[in-house]
Amino acid sequence: MGEIVMAAKVTHVPTMVMSExxxxxxxxRQSAIDGHRELGRRAREAGADTFVVLDTHWLVNAAYHINANHHFEGMFTSHEFPQFIKDMPYAYDGNAALGDLIAETARANDVYTLSHQVDSLDLEYGTLVPMRYMNMDHDESLKVVSVAAMCTVHSLAQSRRLGASIAEAIRKSDSKVALIASGSLSHQIWPNDIYAENNGTFTISSKFNEVVDRRVLELxxxxEHELFLEMLPDYAKYCDGEGDMHDTIMLYGALGWDQYKGKAEVITEYFPSSGTGQTNVFFPL
Known part of the structure; x- marks a missing residue:
């Protein structure tokens, strides 16, 4: 019987790679890198054999999608920021059986979800950046499954049900999973014409967003997860949550939604990046 053995909400800012x-x-970005490495250590300590990453950089326009290939290997350059992430090598084994089981379970719960084993379907950097630090500095890497979480025509209710289906499928599997929601808090990137004059790499674009971000971390x-979930739709809308925060919704769906009572631990102190609000947070189980 499988289980979720670790859960976290993490940053994936490209400046982490540039920081090297x-x-x-x-x-x-050493503190963010150190936070990822600590989460990787905790995943192994908890007995994880697979990372399931909810990736807000994988945009989908119909259905939910899972990249569940048997093996991932290549050289990644970001289409969004080729000046920031280029020629970044990666190599991980996948967990195709788990990805297929998640999709099958979700469909049984009336959430149309497809699992793919396609060699030309690349991983996005919302998966690759966390895996670079959580899952590469070790003799043996954990398996990786990536779930699309930039969902353009998907309801929050459906993403919650997908999260619950992820947890159900994991329980039916023989996998020990570290579940990673990969995305920022607020995500209002500086406009291009004023980015440089505001030292945009290291500043927040909206003090309102920063105040709400910090309050969310306190919750x-x-x-106080029930209160957070009540405000989540407005938070995602008015603070420009990355990918409408579908990664966070899936995470909470997997953790039991408002039945989750754990007190989160901030692993990396809140920091602004290119106008957005970033952190690494551990959700105890």
Whole structure:
């Protein structure tokens, strides 16, 4: 019998990769990288064999989709930010059986979901950046399944049901899963014409967004999840939640929605990046 053994909400900002390289940004995202590495350590400590990543950089326009290939390997350059992430190598085994089971379970719960094993279907950097730090600095990598979470025509209720279906499928499997919601908090990127003059890489574009982000972190740390879920639709709308925060909705769906009572732990202190609000947060089970 499988189980979710770890859960987290994490950043995937491209400046984490740039932070590794010689240049003006070297070291600037070390705390975020360290947070990912700590979450990777905790996943292994908990006995995880698979990361399931809810990826707000994988955009889908019809159905829910799961990249459940048997193996992932390649060289990634971001179409969105080719100046930030380019020629980044990756190699991971997948968990095709789990991906297929998630899709089958979701469809049985009236959530139309497809699982794919297609070699030319690349992973997006919402998966690849967290996996770079959680899942590469080890002798043996955990398996990876990626779930599309930039959902353009999908209701919050359907994403909640997909999250519950993910948990149900995991229980029916033999997999021990670290579930990762990969996306920012607020996500109002600086307009291009004023990005540079506001030192955009290191600043927030809206103080209102920052205040709400920080209040959300307090709610999570205090275990006030029912109140957070009541405000979540407005939060996603008015604070420009990344991917309408479908990753967060799926995460809570998998954790039991308002029945989840854990007090979250902030692993990486809140930081602004290109106008957006970022952090790494551990949700105890």
């Amino acid at each position: 390289l010689d240049g003006p940004l070297k070291g600037v 999570w740390q205090n275990g």
